[in-house]
Amino acid sequence: MSCVATFSLFPLERPDQGSFAPYVARTIEIVRESGLPHELGAMGTVLEGEFDEIMATIKRCHDDMRKGCGRVYLNLTVDSRSGGAGRMRDKVESVGELLK
Amino acid sequence: MSCVATFSLFPLERPDQGSFAPYVARTIEIVRESGLPHELGAMGTVLEGEFDEIMATIKRCHDDMRKGCGRVYLNLTVDSRSGGAGRMRDKVESVGELLK
């Protein structure tokens, strides 16, 4: 697993006008089903995996949200490199070490 | 064609230390081969198409850049909605009308 990504996906047109939380919860359910390591944050969801796994997961989230919403916005950032799994945690820990 | 996207893709680790221009040029070549409407800008490349077409094109750009570079950064934003082709142009024109 070599990519760490963060994405934010939300409706710009939708049948309701309430909180985004149910939409984010549905997205997290789909990410959970992918089996990829992930973490929900206040501004996006971080996940780790092969580039293709990440893109396939985000596609599922997108397609699912578009079923119910006329317009959807996706913001995605990927840090892609060679290397084993665990970068999602390692990236934070390597900075934490320096801050001690 | 229902999605308009913008993306920026550049190396964070690479064999040279010069300008990013050759990397961007190679990306644009791949986008051209996709046949999707696109436009090169100072901070990213805008393209229009179905969600899957856009994602497949960006994957090709990513995979190509990763062949030569140890680490690559992708920043992607997608505005996804129903509707016919031409939104890439229409979005700008509809604002331009209001500014006349």
Add this chain to the structure above:
Amino acid sequence: MSCVATFSLFPLERPDQGSFAPYVARTIEIVRESGLPHELGAMGTVLEGEFDEIMATIKRCHDDMRKGCGRVYLNLTVDSRSGGAGRMRDKVESVGELLK
């Protein structure tokens, strides 16, 4: 002038439910008043200037939109480096040269 930036600013909660175009047009008006070189695109507005000039301009756009909208989303990317003015154009041209 050493920074080239692109930003997208739009309401997530607003009194109307129509097109985003009037909101973008108002943003462009504020950017025009700044006197900074800029270009409206399908997915954001590119502008060039000192870091502080760009941030001050975006603050004015943000504050203006927040007056009428309960919730606003800002997506900003800045490429900051030393150098003279004209990078907004030069960045595109240097890639264009390679594509001829």
Add this chain to the structure above:
Amino acid sequence: MSCVATFSLFPLERPDQGSFAPYVARTIEIVRESGLPHELGAMGTVLEGEFDEIMATIKRCHDDMRKGCGRVYLNLTVDSRSGGAGRMRDKVESVGELLK
């Protein structure tokens, strides 16, 4: 405090070629000095505060990194709305409630 933001700031040109971790650690130090609630993540740092407080903090991070690096890249997203403090935590918890 009404804004929740996430930002990623890293050098594109720099005197060394090692890990980004020391650069991120320095950024976190500056964010800590701001006194704003914040959280370091694998793909960016989330912080909460008034729009002006967030922008002033990011400016300090940017200016500090530019002292040592010829070129710097900033990616910033802000979710700006009225309301009291604690949204950084509330946003995550409101989704977590739905996932139980």
